[in-house]
Amino acid sequence: MKSCLIVDDSRVVRKVAGRIIRDLQFEIVEAGDGKDALEACRAKMPDAILLDWNMPVMNGIDFLRALRREQGGTEPVVVFCSTENDAEHIGEAMRSGANEFIMKPFDADIIQSKFAEVGLV
Amino acid sequence: MxxxxxxxxxxxxxxxxxxxxxxxxxxxxxxxxxxxxxxxxxxxxxxxxxxxxxxxxxxxxxxxxxxxTSKQTSFFRDKEMLERIAGHLLPMLAESAGEEPLRIWCAGGAAGHEAYSLAIMLEESEDLRDHPVEILSTDISEKSTNAARAGKFNHFDVQKGLSIHRLLRHFSRLETGEWQVSQTLAKRVAVRTHNLLHDASGLGEFDIILCRNVISGMAQSARAKVLLNLARQLNDGGVLVLGQGESATGMVDGLEPSREMRGAFTRKVARNDLSTAAA
Missing domain, CATH: 1.10.155.10 (Chemotaxis receptor methyltransferase CheR, N-terminal domain)
Known part of the structure; x- marks a missing residue:
């Protein structure tokens, strides 16, 4: 079974996204900020990461840049997921190594469509 | 009720x-x-x-x-079929058309998702980008055709079927949070309000007609009438593409499965010799 790390400081968002992505046949791991997420990746690199932008301790962009420098860190498919959804922010996320971008709010169809775009489902 | x-x-x-x-x-x-x-x-x-x-x-x-009528649709709905059109059918038709423009009709095209998806594929294809191709999107709903003409799509629409790369390349974000199709796409797509039960000769003739997930919601007699109206607007060698699970077999005399594309149909007789099979 593929695994997906969900990184968001909102417990509600993690639960909602987790439910949707579990239905797409992923094993779910959660992290509340970029630092926790980096530790989770060092323990076991996931196949996919759903990544929030604004979080305490370490934000999504800093996490993503750090991840891509880690050993095996280019492997996970990273889907950014943020309310920062103007073209400049999206562009910055993509240049920092994201594979796809979901604009919040999302629903199950959006997650499925975006995961399909990057070959996860 | x-x-x-x-x-x-x-x-x-x-x-x-x-x-x-x-x-x-x-x-x-x-x-x-x-x-x-x-x-x-x-x-x-x-x-x-x-x-x-x-x-x-x-x-x-x-x-x-x-x-x-149903408004349910999305960008790149049935992607494989669209890829066969852009990768196989259109290049083949373009070669035989020479300098002549090709014409595509999205019949029952709602708010233009299919038409703009095709326009995106044309823009992204080196072989097709410079060949003149006109895309017409029609729908029975004036509200839908107004939306298609405006080319503005909401947050949920643009996240279903469109990759983020395509969104950034072909759309720009408005203050309202909606996304507007680029001028380049808008120029490729014309929009008209049209009822498929009515004669369509005013729309002209087409090399490809897409009428997907429209006739399946119709009564048998209406299906035959719509298919006849569509078949009459096919150019010689033109192709009618229906939705998955939709068929024209046995509905219109003179309209037969296409050899060029699986699940598609083509006119085998002169326009005036087409007739509904029941008639």
Whole structure:
């Protein structure tokens, strides 16, 4: 079974996204900020990461840049997921190594469509 | 909603747009007509129907018919089929067309998702980008065609079927949070309001007609009529593409499966010799 790390400081968002992505046949791991997420990746690199932008301790962009420098860190498919959804922010996320971008709010169809775009489902 | 009122709505839909509304979908009628009821100040569907009976063929009647049809669609719906069109069918047609423009008709194209998806594929294809291709999107609903013409799509629309790369390349974000198709895409797509039960000769002839997930909601006799109208607008060698699970087999004499594309149909006789099989 593929695994997906969900990184968001909102417990509600993690639960909602987790439910949707579990239905797409992923094993779910959660992290509340970029630092926790980096530790989770060092323990076991996931196949996919759903990544929030604004979080305490370490934000999504800093996490993503750090991840891509880690050993095996280019492997996970990273889907950014943020309310920062103007073209400049999206562009910055993509240049920092994201594979796809979901604009919040999302629903199950959006997650499925975006995961399909990057070959996860 | 009372049974008699449901029957009136179902009859109106059948005659006006060929749409078959089974009893099991009566709930859809109320949901789809709710915006019109609200706007006109009617408290129930029966009042709207009484008004339509008093003034048949009014603008309100066409709006009611349009509201009853499904608007469900998305960008790159059935991607494989679109890729076969852009990767195989269009290059082949373009070669034989020479300098002549190719024409594509998205019949029942709702708010233009399919037309703009095709326009995106043309833009992204080195072989096709510079070949003149006209795309026409028509729908029975004026509301839908107005939306298609405006080329603005909401947050949810642009995240289904479109990759973020395509969104950034072909759309720009408005202050409202909506996304607007680029000028380049807009120039490729023309939009008209059209009822598929009506003669379509005014729209001209086409090399590819897409009519997907439209006839499956129609009564048998309406299907045959629509297919005949579509087949008459096919150029020699033109191809009609229906939705998955939709077929024209046995419906129109002279319209037969295409050799160029699986699940598609082509006209095998002169336009005037086409006829509905039942006739």
């Amino acid at each position: 009372e049974e008699a009122v449901f029957q009136e709505v179902a009859d109106l839909a059948l005659q006006g747009s060929g749409q078959l509304i089974p009893h099991s979908r009566a709930y859809l009628v109320e949901a789809r007509l709710a915006p019109i009821l609200r706007r006109e100040g009617f408290s129930e569907v029966g009042e709207l129907m009484a008004c339509l009976k008093a003034r048949p063929n009014s603008k309100l009647q066409s709006e009611t018919l349009a509201a009853l």
